[in-house]
Amino acid sequence: MTPSTTEIELKPTADDHRVARHAAAAIVLTVAEAAIPLPLPGIKPGLANIITLVVLARWGWREAAWVALLRVLVGSLLLGQFLAPGFFLSLTGGVMSLVVLGLAMHLPKRWFGPVSQSVLAAFAHIGGQVLVARVWLVPHDGVFYLVPVFALAATVFGLVNGLIAARLLSEELAEKGVSAADVGK
Amino acid sequence: MNRAVALRRWLAVWASYLQAGDVLTLGVALGVCVLSALTLWQGGHPDKAIIRAGGRVFAEVDLNAPRVVEVPGPIGTTRIEVQPGRARVAADPGPRQYCVRQGWLSSAGAVAICAPNEVSLSLSGRTADYDSLNY
Numbered sequence: 312m313t314p315s316t317t318e319i320e321l322k323p324t325a326d327d328h329r330v331a332r333h334a335a336a337a338i339v340l341t342v343a344e345a346a347i348p349l350p351l352p353g354i355k356p357g358l359a360n361i362i363t364l365v366v367l368a369r370w371g372w373r374e375a376a377w378v379a380l381l382r383v384l385v386g387s388l389l390l391g392q393f394l395a396p397g398f399f400l401s402l403t404g405g406v407m408s409l410v411v412l413g414l415a416m417h418l419p420k421r422w423f424g425p426v427s428q429s430v431l432a433a434f435a436h437i438g439g440q441v442l443v444a445r446v447w448l449v450p451h452d453g454v455f456y457l458v459p460v461f462a463l464a465a466t467v468f469g470l471v472n473g474l475i476a477a478r479l480l481s482e483e484l485a486e487k488g489v490s491a492a493d494v495g496k
Numbered sequence: 497m498n499r500a501v502a503l504r505r506w507l508a509v510w511a512s513y514l515q516a517g518d519v520l521t522l523g524v525a526l527g528v529c530v531l532s533a534l535t536l537w538q539g540g541h542p543d544k545a546i547i548r549a550g551g552r553v554f555a556e557v558d559l560n561a562p563r564v565v566e567v568p569g570p571i572g573t574t575r576i577e578v579q580p581g582r583a584r585v586a587a588d589p590g591p592r593q594y595c596v597r598q599g600w601l602s603s604a605g606a607v608a609i610c611a612p613n614e615v616s617l618s619l620s621g622r623t624a625d626y627d628s629l630n631y
Contacts, residue, residue, distance in 0.1 A: 418517065419517070421515075422515055422516050422517030422520075423515060423517035423518060423521070424513065424514070424515040424517070424518050425513075426513065426514055426515070426518035426521070426522070427515075427517055427518045427520075427521040430518075430521050430522060430525050431521065434525065434528070455536055456536060456537070458532050458536055459529055459532045459533035459536060459537065462525070462528050462529040462532050463529045465525070466522065466525040466526060466529055469525070470522060473518070474510050474513050474514075477513035478510075478513055481513065
């Protein structure tokens with residue numbers, strides 16, 4: 312069969328497949344999490360960020376950014392939130408936490424693990440969201456009344472997500488250690 | 497007993513993923529929570545009592561130290577008592593004593609009016625609990 316001249320053939324690389332796999336996992340977590348009833352709008356565990364943290368540690372910031380932004384986009388499409396206020400809040404939060412993660416990943420590895428990155432990213436997330444909410448959605452200082460609640464949620468969920476990411480990463484390393492030993496035999 | 501041991505072991509496993517810097521980060525994060533709560537959630541606290549007589553501001557009193565202010569009016573003297581964080585009309589020559597019976601005012605924006613003697617006491621703060629009051 313002769314390929315038509317107008318046909319564009321996309322050849323996904325191994326990197327693309329990996330990004331897609333990780334993004335898919337993050338999207339599943341986003342959709343699953345949407346089913347959890349929570350008392351305050353704007354407070355979510357953000358489990359998908361576990362994936363972002365793992366990808367950041369293993370594959371670097373570029374891939375983490377791809378995974379996080381694809382998750383925001385597709386997650387909002389699946390939940391019917393695309394271009395709704397919630398989408399822009401997620402997008403701002405996602406971009407802000409990626410910026411902070413880009414800085415936090417250079418913290419000395421000896422002292423700072425995924426938990427630090429997770430907590431810092433969570434704070435960047437709420438920071439960006441509250442600013443967008445104040446400037447655009449609720450142009451009143453009353454928004455700041457909720458900041459302590461958001462900060463507490465960021466601390467708790469940042470800790471939980473960071474711990475899970477740290478555990479996943481260390482288990483991954485352990486598996487690699489085992490397979491390396493097997494190769495050595 | 498066994499359950500407590502299992503719980504402690506479970507917590508220890510998770511704590512092993514925390515590094516020194518992580519504990520520091522968490523401490524700072526909790527500090528931010530507490531500080532933001534302290535600074536952002538004291539909205540209703542008044543910091544000044546404004547006393548008016550005959551429509552003009554007679555005195556502005558800080559709510560830090562206890563103090564008594566005597567305000568002269570057309571039918572006598574109204575005595576206003578200030579204590580840290582609150583204020584009240586302690587005595588008034590008016591016939592119905594409405595402003596006295598209001599008792600202690602302690603939230604920003606609260607007002608006690610002694611109409612017969614043309615004296616009013618209002619508390620002001622950075623943010624008031626009320627936008628306006630009607631009688």
